[in-house]
Structures are given as C-alpha cells and as structure tokens.
Amino acid sequence: MEYIKLTWTDLLLSLTFVGLALGLAAWQRLDIKRDISIGTVRTFVQLLAVAYILKWLFNLQTWPPILGILALMIAFASWEGTRRPTLKIPRLYPILYFSITVTVALVLGITIGFIIPVDPWFQPNYFVPLAGILIGNALNGAALTADRMGSEIQQRRLEIESALALGASAGEAVKRSFRMSVKAALIPSINSLMTVGIVHLPGIMVGQILAGVPPMEAIRYQILIMYMLISTKAIGSIITGMLVYRRFFTPRHQLKIGLLEHSN
C-alpha cells in the first residue's frame, strides 16, 4: 500500500469545509464567525510551527535538547493545569509539574526500555510524540483530580471536620474525598477503554492506517497506547491527589476554610 501525499494545493480545497461551517453559522446567526476564522488560522499556523520544530528535533543527535523540550512541554502543561480547578489552590503548579514528570518518566521509561525497542532511546520521532500524548493525559488526570478534590473538600467540610475533631489526621479525614477525586479522574479513560473501536476510531490508529500501515499492525500500537494511558491517568491522579489535599490543611491538621470560599 502506498500512501497518497497531500499537496498544499490539495489543502487549499479543504478550506471548502471551513466555508461550509462559516456559511451554516451565518445562516443560523450563531455569532461565531470570528471564532471559526481565528481558529482556522491558528490551526494552520500552530501546526506549521510544530512541523518546523519537529523537523528540527528529528535531526537532533543528542538527548539533552530533547529532554529540554520535554521539560518545557511539562512546564506549559502544568501552567495550563493551574487554571482549570474551580477553587483557587495555592502552589498547585509545583504539584502538577512533579506529578506529570514522575508519571511520564515512569510510563515512557517502561515503554521505551522494554516494549518499543527504540535505538537510541531518545530517537525523537518516537520519543517526542509519545511524550506529548502522555503529558496531555497526565495533565488531564492531575487537573481533574485537583479540581474534584477542591469540590469534594468543599462539600464534605462537615464530614472532614467531624473526623479531625475525633483526632483523625488530614489524610484520614479526606480519605473519601481522595477516593472520589481519583475515581472521577479515571472514569473518562475507563470509558474510552470500553468504547474504543466501537464508538470511535482513535487518531493514532487512523493516522497509521492512512499512512499505509496494515490494520493488524496499527491496532497493536493503539492497544499499547490505550494501556499506557490508563496507567498514566492512574499514576498522575494518585500522585496529585496525595499532594493536593495537603494544600487545604495547615501543618497542625486544620482545614483552611478560607480557601473553600475563593474561586479561581
């Protein structure tokens, strides 16, 4: 199977789709023409930039700049994550940075060390895209956990303080909030394990198939990635959960009730 290259001229025709969306938006007066236009341009510019960066990366022969890029990606992801929770959680950034880094290092390490025999280990066309997927997922898990932890503690304030009043530690008092938060963060990934291939065809598999990879091979990568993702979510969420609840307590196991009244 030979794969058909898309030329820039071909791509020009794809603007028809944008035109179609714009036309429909105008017809229904959705007032989102501006957003669609900006989004269209941004998609083009951002992906073009990514292509240049990847092209440059793929030519790298040493690992330090690749790990540097990874650190930068995690920095951006953590920053994005601090904006998500509804409650303002103090010093959330270092928690996210730490939990994403540990999670990605672990899952990517196992993958490259034992499953995909990449040589050298930092070979950028494997390392960078895989890291990207993992960082995005670790971020989602961590941010969901942090957000949910805030609302659980808010809702269970009485339960938590009743436990503290009995002499429970902060960790013991939030046990149920912790479980609820981590569980909530895992549910989307569990759902996608259940529905993959039935409700949706994942992008990586579609991409490989379009690139001429036989389906039986393409699904192997997809299965690997699905399994990597559930593990990433679980590790990222649990680490985040174990760190983030502490932000709501003083060292003397007092609930900082002032935090529960401030929205982000």
Place this chain on the structure above:
Amino acid sequence: MAHRTETPVFQVDHVFKRPPSGNRDTYILSDLTFEVREGEIFSILGPSGAGKSALLRLLNGLDEPDRGAILFHGTALGEMDVFELRQTVGMVFQQPVLLPGTVQDNLDYPRRISRRTGTLSLEDRELLQVVGLSPDLLERDSTALSVGQQQRIMIARALLTNPKVLLMDEPTSALDPSATRRILELAGDLRQEYGLTIVFVTHDIPEAEEIADRVLLLVEGRIKIIDSADTFFSGNTSRLARRFLSGELDTSGT
C-alpha cells in the same frame, strides 16, 4: 461523682481572630479573656454571626488564634500534640454527619484512627444506652435514623476517645423540641455521671438558662457579659442579653 471546682480547664487570654477570608484587617473575635472551669457547663450565648463557632473551634485546635493564647490545664494549645488535644477535648457539631453504613460502623470509626490516645472502656451497647439510644440500633443503617438519633450517635462517637471536655456547637439547632430536650438532658447527665466539662454554644436563651452554670454573652466577637447563670438570668442582665439577641442593640450602642 462529678463536682464543679474552681480549677481552670481552659484559660483564654486576650485572644483575637481574623476572618478566614475577606477583610484581614478586621477581627471576628476581639480581645477575649475568660476561663472555663472543671466540671461546669459553660454556655457561650450570642446571636448568629457573633463568632461563637469560631471561638469554639479554637478550643480543640480545629483553628488557632491570630493573637493571644489559650491554655489547657496550664499548657498552651499550640504546644500540645494536636491529636491528643482533639481526643481530650471532644466536639459535637450543629449538623450530625454520619458515615454511610451501620451505627456499628460509625462507632468503629474513631477506633480506626491511627493516633489514638484514649479509649472508652464501655461496650458499644452500653454506650448507646448512655446516650439514650436502644442497643438494638447497632446494626441499623445510619441513614435510617432520625436527626435526633444521629446527633446522639455523634455524641457517642465523640465519647469514644474518652474526652474530659465536650464542646457542643448548637447541637440542638437541627432538632425538634422533644429531641432538643433530650439532648439537653444528656448534656447534664454527661457532666453529672462522667464529670465532663461542657462548653455549650447556643443562640437560645431558655436553652442556656436550663443547663448553664456560667454564661458568656458574645456579641460581634466581643464579650459583653460573663457571669454565673444565676446572676445572668436574674433581672437586668438577662433583659440586656435578650435585647442583644434580638438585634436591638449592637456593640456600638453600649
């Protein structure tokens, strides 16, 4: 067995507390100085928003003062092990919050806490009787209980750490009159039979009058009156208290 003594359990010394959020230049508790004595029922009376709960939370280290000191039997609270403090000074809140499961599960909860300092030497069935519940409730689902029964379970749970002091934060506010009456009687019994010192927060004058040995009237975070119940509820003092509680007077007016 219990008798009141002059020995101070708590000595509260020029305590100030800022609000947990919002304007940090104001105080919700200003310059509070008083003591709670062994074996007494000490009532903190005041209108809602006076800072009664905020004050109570300082006594078992659920929160701490921004200025001033609180001593428990002569030791600063800040220097005590916080787990030991909270197990020696038990607390019952306005709203009972039981864990899902049976009454037994709820009574087991304090025993699963890792840092235990004291344990009550009573069978669970006897404990239920102490708080005025039938021992047959042990296997009952906790959500099937009335709010009054739930509040008794909360009291039983607080007793399980074998406290010397019980802080009660408007424990009757969610209850109907007959359940309220029985909680007040229970508070009296606990003092009488087990020698517990009780700090009882309420906004209800008759409630304070019924059980208190001494009364502190808190208005807008300041002590307006502190006196024996006998003096407090005779004549002028209680009329003044009544006007404070009805919102007729505020602190600027005195």
